[in-house]
Structures are given as structure tokens and as C-alpha cells.
Amino acid sequence: MITYPNVHLAHFIDRPNRFIAECRLQKTGEMVTVHVKNTGRCKELFYPEVEVALTYQPSPKRKTDYDLIAVKKGTDWFNIDSQVPNALAAKAIKDGIITLPDLNGKIVSVKREKRFAHSKFDILVETDTGKQAFVEVKGMTLENHSLGAFPDAPTLRGLKHVTELIEAMKEGYQSYVLFVVQFEKIELATIHTDMQPALAQMILSGQKQGLSVIAYNCSVTPDTIAIEHQVPFDVTKMFEDPNSER
Template identity: 85%
Template sequence: MIAYQNVHLAHFMNRPNRFIAECRLQETGEMVTVHVKNTGRCKELFHPEVEVALSYQPSPKRKTAYDLIAVKKDKAWFNIDSQVPNALAADGIQDGTIILPGLKGDIVSIKREKRFAQSKFDLLVETDTGNQAFVEVKGMTLENHGVGAFPDAPTLRGLKHVTELIEAMKEGYQSYVLFVVQFEQVEAATIHTNMQPALTEMILSGQTQGLSVIAYNCSVTPDTIAIEHPVPFDVKTTFEDPNSER
């Protein structure tokens, strides 16, 4: 579990650009400029007056004193902090909450940000059999009708990662894409094909060659997030974009 400090509830007002938002603190009514810890579009989450959670982290080195970390959608909280999936993944794999299917041997080490070819993968898992596995972690915040999808905006970086995970398998590595679904109520996870058809094609190609794609959801409160359980992933699951008419 990851717990945030000094969390305050507020209402989202607007988002002038992808890095900042204007919010109104609930306890005082004060308007504050906050750092948005996710550069994705998040259009389906950021409606005027929606409830949000802010972590107060003042520093002379910062332009803003607050980080926007979670948004309330209907009655459920969605964590949008793009930095937490990697930490949750490393801890979850280490303690056995997250299982890497088909991994050969027992895990002896997990290393962060290991380079291969032109990519830097999030995790390198090593086992007692000498086997090595790359794990690329992707946060998922986009949801509609119980289906979670990635991405919410085209990602050339994500496409490159999947391409090079496939190349790594040819050199003896096991390869995984792990989606950390940053909300709890989800029935299935998939790729947002209409947003990026090339990513769907590359995932499908990788799966035929041994690439493992898995997803885990999270329990989320305004000030905590924790891995819960596996979520079925199927690249062919239909996803209806809630932002298609926005």
C-alpha cells in the first residue's frame, strides 16, 4: 500500500494545461493551483466541481504546494498518480500479491529501470534458475461500463516498449506488460484500439510469441492505493470511449 500525507479534499474547477489544475479547497473555500500527477487527458474524470484529493507538499523548490492525486467518479475514487504503479508493481511482485504467469524459478531480485536496446524497462526480475524477465508497468485510469482501457492518448513510448519486449524474448528474456488499474470496480482490461490500433496489433503479435499481458486492480481511497487482485485482460474486448463525444 502507498499512503499519501497531508491530504485535503477539494473540488476541481478547471485544467489550464496538462500539468496544473485550479481547485477549491472544501474546508476553506480557498482557490489553489495544483500539480496534476498525470499528463494524460483524463477527460472523463475532470468535470467542473468533481471531488478531488490533494496532497499538501509545500517546498521552496515547487511552483505549487499541492499535488492532485485522486478523483471521485460517481461513488468511487480513481487514483491518477502516474508515479505509483511502478512502486506498487515492484512491491506486489516481491511479496507475491502479483503473480507473473510462467515465470521460471523463484524470484531472488527485482531491479528498477533496466535498459535493453533503446528502452528502459520498469523492472528486471531475476530468479534462482538464472532466468531474467522484463516487466513494463502501465497505469490505467480510463474506464467505461466496467471495462478499463489503455491508453487514453496515443503513446509512441508505449508502442516502442512493447516492440522491444518482443525483441528481448528473442534473446532469452521473459517479457511482461503489467497494467496497474488505478481503481477498484473493473470487470475486464483491454487496449483502447480506436485510440491506437498499432498498439493493439503489437500486443497481439507479442502474445503469439510468448509476451504475457496481465492486469491488477487497486483499492483506492483519497489518501491510499493498494493492489487488490487480477483482472481479466483481453485485447479483443470492446471498449466504448466515454470521451468520444466530448
């Protein structure tokens, strides 16, 4: 579990650009400019007056004193911190909460940010059989009718990562894509094919060659996020974008 310090509830007002938002603190009514810890669109989450969670992190080196970390959608909290999935995944793999299917051997080390070709993969796992496996972690915040999808905007970086994970397998590595679903109520995870057809095609091609794609959901409160359990992933499941009319 990751716990955020100094969390304040607020209401979202506006998002002038992808880096900042204007919010109103619930306790005082003060208007504050906050850093949004996710550069994705998140249009289905950010409605005027929606409840949000801010962590107060003042520093002379910062332009804003608050970070926006979570949004309430209906009765459920969605964590949108794009930096948290990697930390959650690394610890959960070490602790055995996340299991890597068909991994050759028992895990003896979990290392962060290891280079291969033109990519820097999030995690390198080493086993007692001498096998190495790359794990590329992607946060998932897009949801519609309990179906989660990635991405919410085209990602050339994500496509490159999947392509090079496939190349790594040809050199003897095992390769995994791990989606950390940053909300709890989900029945199935998929790729948002209409948003990025090439990514869906590459995922499907990779799976046929031995690429493992797995997803785990999270329990989320305004100030915490924790890995819960594995959820099914099906790249062929079509996703209806809730933002298509916005």
C-alpha cells in the first residue's frame, strides 16, 4: 500500500492545461492551483465540481503547493497518479502479491528501470534459474461499465515498449506487460483499439509469440492505493469510449 501525506478534499473547477487544475478546498473554500499527476486526458473523470483528493506538498522549488492524486467517480475513487503504478508493481512482485505467469524459476531480485535496445523497461526480474524477465508497467484509469481500457490517448512510447518487449523475447528474455488498474470495480481489462489500433495489433501479435499481458486492480481511498487481485485481460474486447461525445 502507498499512503499519501497531508491529503485535502476539494472540488475540481477547471483544467487549463494537462499539467495544472483549478480546485476549491472543501474546508475553507479557498481556490488553489494544483499539479495534475497525470498528463492523460482523463476527460471522463474531470467534471466541474467533482470531488478530488489533493496532497499538500509545499516547496520553494515548486510552482504549486498541491498535487491532484485522485478523483471520485460516482461512489468510487480513481487514483490518477501516473508515478504510483511502478512503485506498487515492484513491491507487489517482490512480495508475491503479483505473480508473473509461466516465469522460469523463483524470483531472486527485482530491479527498477533497466535498459534494452531503445527502451528503458520499468522492472527487470531475475530468477534462481538464471532467467531474466522484463516487466513494463502501465497505469489504467479509463473505465466504462466495469470495463477498463488503455490508453486514453495515443501513446507512441507504449507502442515502442511493446515492440521491444517482443524483440527481447527473441534474445531469451521473458516479457510481460502489467496493467495496474487504478480503481477497484472492474470485470475485464482491454486495449482501447479505437484510440490506437496499432497498439492492439502489436499486443495481439506479442501474445501469439509468448508475451504475457496481465492486469491487477487496486483498492483506492483519497489517501491510499493498494494492489488487490488479478483481473482478466482480453485484447479483443471492444471498448466504448465514454468520452466519445465530449
